[in-house]
Amino acid sequence: MKINLILLILLLPVLAGAQTEVRILDARSEEPIPYMFGKASNQRSYVSDEQGIMMVSVDEETEMVFSHVAFETAQFRIPASGQITLRMDRADNTLTEVVVTSFESERPLLVHAGAISRVAESELYRFNETSMVHAFNTKPGIRVEERAPASYRISIRGSSLRSPFGVRNVKVYWNDMPFTAADGTTPLNILDLSNIENTEIIKGPAGSIYGAGNGGVISFTSKQKITDNRISTDLNVGDFGLVRYRIGVDQQLENGGISASYAKQKSDGYRDHTAVDREVFQIAGRFQPSEKQNITTQLLYSDLYYELPGALTAAQLEENPRQARPGSADQNASIGLKSMYGTFAHEYRFNPNFHNKTSLYINTVDFENPFNLDYKKETQFSYGGRTSFTLDDTWGNIPVRVIGGGEYQLAKTAAQNYGNRGGRADTIRFSDDLITTTAFLFQQIEAELTDRLLLTLGLSENFSSYDITRNIDALTGTPSAALRRFDPVVVPRIALSAKLNETSAVHGSISSGFSPPTIDEVRTNEGTINLDLEAERGINYELGYRGSYKQGKVNLDVTAFYFKLDETITTFTNEQGVVLFRNAGATDQKGVEAFVDYALVRSQLSFVQELKLTHTYTGHFFTFANYRQGENDFSGNDLTGVAPHTLVNQIDVRTQPGFYLNFTHQFVDEIPLNDANTVYQDAYHLMNARMGWRRNLGTAWDLEIFAGAENLLNATYSLGNDLNAFGGRFYQPAPTRNYYGGIKVGLKY
Template sequence: MFRILSLLLLTVLPLTLFAQTRILVLDAQSGDPIPYVSLKGNNIAAYVVDEKGQVSLSLEQPTEMRFSHVAYESKTQTVPVSGTLTVSLQRAENSLSEVVVSSFDTERPLLEQAAGIARVSEADLFRFDETSMVHAFNTKPGIRVEQRAPASYRISIRGSSLRAPFGVRNVKVYWNGVPFTAADGTTPLNMLDLSNLENTEIIKGPAGSIYGAGNGGVINFSSSQDINENRISSDLIFGDFGMTRYRFGLSQKMEEGGIKVSYVKQKADGYRDHTAMDREVVQLTGHFRPSENQRLTTQLLYSDLFYELPGALTASQVEEDPSQARPGSAAQNASIDQQSMYGVVSHDYQFHPNFSNKTSIYINTVDFENPFNLDYKKETQFSYGGRTSFTYDAIWGSIPVRLIGGGEYQFSKTAAQNFGNRAGQADTIRFSDELQSTTAFLFQQVEAELSEQFLLTLGLSENFSSLDIARNIDAIRGMPSQARRTFDPVIVPRIALVAKLNATAAIHGSISSGFSPPTIDEVRTNEGTINLDLEAEKGINYELGYRSSFNQGGINVDVSAFYFKLDETITTFTNDQGVVLFRNAGATDQKGIEALVDYALIRNQLTFIQELKLTHTFTGHYFTFANFVQGENDYSGNDLTGVAPHTLVNQIDIRTRPGFYLNFTHQFVDDIPLNDANTVYQEAYHLLNARTGWRGSIGTTLDLEVFAGVENLSNASYSLGNDLNPFGGRYFQPAAPRNFYGGIKVGLKY
């Protein structure tokens, strides 16, 4: 008996000790084996599959492992202690047919979206110094972000910054699915750090059929992702002109969700005099799943921002010393001091496999203080709002359709006071107002798959908005007053068609209407005027585009041409006191072509250079005033102010097997007219930026990156944002010359 038991033990024990798991890694689309995929898990050795996509390994217990390959999306999966496991990997988002975007409230591949859409990923942001979004966004065709001082942004999508002397206007911005643009039409974009922007989708041109007001377009920021690991991370970046940025992050996975917290502090002295900035941002995110059909997300964002305003210079001042501030800016403490709290709750519910809803609500508070050369402004704002969207998939006859419907509501109340400015301190009050802004709209959309080749979209929204201004103190006129403007309801339609030529190519066309009422800052200006006669801009956009991918996503092409006819265009001018005012300028004709081509010269996991990728983008904006007469001046036919007719961007990205990388960016910007008469221009310039570093893992728990870079490599003289139609010839806001930066990132899994 003892011999039999011993024999059985000797037979079974080796099987137990040497039990192995055979893993086969396949391409999810083709089913072909993927060679040389790396496998990493906590506290175990790393593995690499062979040329047939196979590997065998011995484990003491089921282990969660990460599968990664340069040409595929990484995937985490639990590996058992024995048996055979087949793992399918999705190709990396190189092919346009595989890139899924959620624009127009529907998730579809970019190939099936009938609109000009640009994506800015984390990888795009990490090609530069990570202190602002400016350079990454400016690599996309049709988009220009300006920064006249650190943290002072102005966004132009297809020339929409014409009416934005400061701040972000005429563009609707969302953050994690809720409105980030306030009810009064302004957007505090400078309160966001790059760590709050993990993915961005930009719709170019009017999208009012589902997003309401804004002729320029829509920006959808996203920072919320599933928390699938416990992780501590920290970044440190430093550079010329006193720039430092420090970030700390913590992710904690929970049984049915997780929490994430991050803290960022960024400071800089600035290249020009009086351009220091200091910002702290805290974000707390929670993801929870109350049931299989529900998802609850909470977001809390707090930002404390201070930055100085150097002011614009004349041409002679730029020639004398481009680093100087406008005379008086420092003495008057021209600056922005802003604290903002933004709270969001989002709830997704899947009622049925074909019927779902997403509802989000937010509350926002802002304390704002702005001493300027001519006055001193203080504002306290409280706002709230929300958005809900229902999606239903059905079959009408033999045609699959998707029905989308919902609404959005926003309200803001602001206590605004304007004082005199005496040596940087608030002096005698000039006027004090209570401002209320309300905006709301309903939207409906039908998507019909007429056949395997044709997708038709019909959209419509009904929009309502109003402004209330109660002037409680008026030192100029001596008596209180009341002003109210209710804009006529606006119906905004859109029709779009996608025709798929094959699995990786499609053409698209659309006709979309848009409108943009004046913001509260345009109706109520700093010198005390209340301009209730300012009309909303209205326009129609016609667009035709082509997208295709070749060589399994190795080559991608995205081209679109458009014609945008805009009426009641709002433009800026400056009075003899230097105060920016606004007026309707008749009509503009905006014709353009935008193109992107990227291709991988090398994409091979086995070679030293694993990937060599080139990207080229071209923007041709041929915008003119169709009918613009001001007094004795007829500007009809002139080029649209502030818009470069041609922009070209070239990018080179290199990744190597040891982990070293190089990103190189060249940007050409054509001459930009700076006044309506087209008598003053910013000269064309070439801008060169580069970043290099090493990115890899040490062991199974530590991720590390070390990098360094240079901006404005060729030391070009240029501006990232100019003043348009200023008084006294103060057009220019010089940008920094050649400057360097470096940093380190550490991530620890626990």
């Protein structure tokens, strides 16, 4: 009897199947992770204990997927017996864990001395995946407008005042490359969401590191790591003839990887004459020739066409909000934009404390814009680059980080303006050759005065010029030339961050900024060359607090600022409907921006794994300080195009079976549409919702099915108005209630 019992004990592990002890640790802290969820290829599930130990029974080496609400989902190969230690990357749920690279310095967001918002990939996918508009509009201080599909305008703290169309007064980077052209304009609409994985937004002047732009800086990054060989595809359909599909391939190589994607999006649009058709192809290679080097190359090609319906008067809006402005369809008012953007980036680490990043790009653009009043054609070739050196050292007993570098851009443009006869180019009016250059040098020192106190001093020297050669001038019959070199501008910044404890900090900064007029503001569509237009100059004072509580379940970020802007550039429209520009004295811009999120539920073991609420508030109290135009005195009026109050509420639910719900409510206060403050857009409430189901099916397949609705309350509103419009044409009505749905499939091979 005793012999049988001993044999049974010895054979029990064999009868029960081999076991592997899986030890799961936090990759940063090396602390064990309890309640990690693991799923084997045989669909059997496991959960780690309080010591981070998971006992797994498998007959042979197998792939397992590990997931946890606070960590990135990952896949590992588990042996049939023995022990293995896994290290998991955090999912950046708290301010102490979110790492940002703004101001050329990679540090936790908690200790950065600046108003910085981060838009993660998951936040882009809370909405319909046709644009970034709604995701960006959940962030305090930021408003992205879309007057027609693919016609974007970005306002950071009121910076769209001078933007009748396009993105101006905001510097944009894509994978550390200047994406804003040398002339100050940014073709943001050529990007598909699949070209973006993470976004960092600096609000307010950041010229000490990034050059011109009083509004701020937007830095996009596409997928940086290729961890699997994978094929994926998406299909999106919706109201107003929306169809979007994408296919992507990731291929690992011995020392890096290659990824490629193609996306196509078409829609008829809510209004008449608002069709859009966009194709985007991207291929990227990432290589590590040695432990000291990283190389990234990318090629982006975009072919974009969208129609411009034009703005309506109040009477036309009431009569039929879906109509286009009379004449827009007959004149084929639209934009055709083909762009090729090639990049090369090299990072070299000379030693653990000293490294360099250098990025180069070339860009070609073919632009065609028939409009109600004229017909514009442009071809452009541009190139540029950016380099920065970073040294971590110790001066005395004080750790310091010294950053220095520069940026240079040049654009050559051949631009012609014609008459528009029934949507076709007619007699040429004027033809120009344009050369635009911009350059700056930057230096920055960060000193850790104590283990809780971080001081930053930054400075840049900026240079820019426009060279305009008018080869044909039908009005005067005489060729001419114009050159404008702006005086060198020095832009300083001082910032201080103080940690109150390990999970909270205060920060303050004083930063200067400037923004020269873009080429479209100097050279306007009716033929004027306005060399008297001055660059905007501003200074920003800022104070903020960040904190995390209850192990990251509650996060708070509050910023107060005062921005004083001189030589403010504003728009006005002449009797022919051409938008023109002028300097308008000064503005006073006081504001409060707040963000708080809290997890009511965060448990890997419960049916509802996460229930999170997020609230953001923007209070922008902006006025003209000194603004006279002829006999009109607009001093003291509210700043045009800015809502004084904006509130966003979000609910996010994620369940263990894979079902999820994202709900968003946004309140936007009334917006003044002209400098005289006699016309306003009414306040409105906007509600959007998306629900779906996503799961890993075994170790190779992943699947997501989703559906959503926009403008659930069927509100009447404009997502972007024409400011100071002639003839009362202010309104660009946004879609009423509409629905969408889609499916995503991925396969690892």
